[in-house]
Amino acid sequence: MTEKILLKGNIALAKGAIAAGCRYYFGYPITPQNDIPEYLSAELPKIGGTFIQAESEIASINMVLGASASGVRAMTSSSGPGISLMQEGMSYMAGSELPGLVVNVMRVGPGLGGIAPTQGDYFQATRGGGHGDYFNIVLAPASVQEMFDLAIKAFELSDKYRNPAMILCDAILGQMKEPVVLEEISLWRITPPSKSWALTGAKGRKPQFLKTLYLSDGEQEAHNLELKEKYDRLREEEVLFEAKGLDDSEMVIVAFGTVSRIAKTAIQMAKTEGIRVGMIRPITLFPFPTEVIRETAKKIPRVLVVEMNTGQMLQDVKLSIENSVKLRFYGRPGGGIPTPEDMLREIRVMFDSDSRP
Secondary structure: OOOOEEEEHHHHHHHHHHHOOOOEEEEOOOOOOOHHHHHHHHHHHHHOOEEEEOOOHHHHHHHHHHHHHOOOOEEEEEOHHHHHHOHHHHHHHHHHOOOEEEEEEEOOOOOOOOOOOOOOOHHHHHOOOOOOOOOOEEEOOOOHHHHHHHHHHHHHHHHHHOOEEEEEEEHHHHHOEEEEOOOOHHHOOOOOOOOOOOOOOOOOOOOOOOOOOOOOOOHHHHHHHHHHHHHHHHHHHOOOEEEEOOOOOOEEEEOOOHHHHHHHHHHHHHHHOOOOEEEEEEOEEEOOOHHHHHHHHHHOOEEEEEEOOOOOHHHHHHHHOOOOOEEEEEEOOOOOOOOHHHHHHHHHHHHHOOOOO
């Protein structure tokens, strides 16, 4: 029988990072993610790793950049205000084609806001956040188990595509406890793949460079087009999502993270009233599951988007569907959490405003 252990979300993520072979952490404290550096500060030295509490979030991301350039797996974590300070460094990592993991346990904003849960950093994560043409790989867990599993997945994708990856979760997932199945130690990916591009010294070979400065005519454009090809491959090959109850549904809810869990209860409540509702949960926010939403909306012309913000993922859903689809949004910003009853009310509104098929 598979053993389960009770873990807080932040701790599960930290354990997942260690399982993925991460041995370098650089960060600066901010609520509600402080369990991550606290745990790693104790555990990394035991396995030959390095933990450094940097003087700022700006220093943290640049330490990740430097460590990654040497070929090791490295990470940092923070919340919205700290992630904002890291944006220049993340742009440099994307431009240098360097992997690395950044974890954002979201808190409310704008500004310092507070420590309540939110999904208000969707744009910041999925649009790159920093300057220039680039994207982060963005994964959105919806359970403590996925906090562990997707930390491993994030490092794998980051190394595969030589691109920074982000885990985007809210304060609820970071702080809640659930049973988690950890992989057997023998299966843990403790050895990152060989990286011929890493800067490990030039003894016996010609020097190589990692850079973001391209000054020759057309050189920067060519580099940006190469990056675009990488992002296109991500869209073609690495989209992850969960789909439930789409075969016989009259409408579909699109939600990610914690909200998707609440939506499942609302769907069961709607079922008791004879309303058949399915759900699409994006797991990768970039690349976004555009095609599955587009194809689903051709068959189920009612779409309800629910988020803990004022409508950020909504923009990607709009880009995925045709104008003929009936689209509704329900959002709770600034620490508001939608209840199943809230969602059921929105479901009823969509059906009350037109005749049931």
